[in-house]
Amino acid sequence: MSDPIDFYFDFASPYGYFASLRIDALAAAHGRSVTWRPILLGAIFKVTGMKPNLEQPLRGEYLTHDVGRIARLTGAPFIFPDSAPVNGVAASRAFYWLTDAHPEQAKLLARALYHAHFGEGRNIGPADVVAEIAEQTLGSLGYDRSAVLAALGDQTVKDRLRGETEQAVARGVFGSPFVLVDEEPFWGWDRLDMLDRWLSSGGW
């Protein structure tokens, strides 16, 4: 089996959310698994000089219109959150706290967080919201809310998120979603079809 593909995303990114609903099935159809890697675009924008799309004149309005259109096209549950762009630090840390020991549950948690934010419009910025969603999602692992809250403040977990974001920059990641297939980069939800062709053909 080939190497897993890397799926970089920011929890604040609606295009990352739409991609998260498709990426595993897309990869599986080509015998590939997917390593999810939440990152903080805010830190990356300091390197690139970019700004959040929502804060850019004209582009922000386009995005607001566009995401509703994508939701209708794909049937994805979608409520534009009042809290956008949300701070994804707590959500990302919760993911990395879990992913080495329990990779599937970490993905399940990421999906639950993304769904809460963009599917239900909830603000997933606060640590206690992340902890509540984690407790509901990870009940079978025996983690309660206080364990999650403790993990969010753990230095190893903090360093992991910082390291993943730095590594993303080193690999050329500048947006969300951003997929690397054997280092071949695909930026944007609107490139998933091209990614599909790339995986089918082995590149061109």
Place this chain on the structure above:
Amino acid sequence: MSDPIDFYFDFASPYGYFASLRIDALAAAHGRSVTWRPILLGAIFKVTGMKPNLEQPLRGEYLTHDVGRIARLTGAPFIFPDSAPVNGVAASRAFYWLTDAHPEQAKLLARALYHAHFGEGRNIGPADVVAEIAEQTLGSLGYDRSAVLAALGDQTVKDRLRGETEQAVARGVFGSPFVLVDEEPFWGWDRLDMLDRWLSSGGW
């Protein structure tokens, strides 16, 4: 027959070039014609605070890689121009000078300019290069190089380009290519398939 769709592009934009090779056939398949509207992204970036992709760290490198990949996928002639990002003022003015009286020849000229730049890697910034290409393309209309050069300095032509760019901003255009179908916006070469679906279905 429905209204023409508006195709906004900057001559400096490789994604605009790739879109220019497909947009008329795509629209024609749905009984639509296309109004081409070259604009100056440099002026629009002053409104939005964006920078040319090529000048953004990481994103510039991605673009350079990506456009070669698109050329191989689509079979489009492509040589990355040393002069990128080119100044599209002269090319755009030549187009608007011609488009009211001779819309089809104006498109022919735009195609020739885009081909010279991205298909052959030529620098189409200088007025005399634009005039040379226009003379070759428009020979049947009886325009020689000096008539084109005179037109490039004509105040009416200058005002037209400025006005088109201002109108683009007023309509929400912030990048290239940017297509408006009855005011529904589609940004990017990678949205042409979505545009195709939109035209097929009448929207969703």
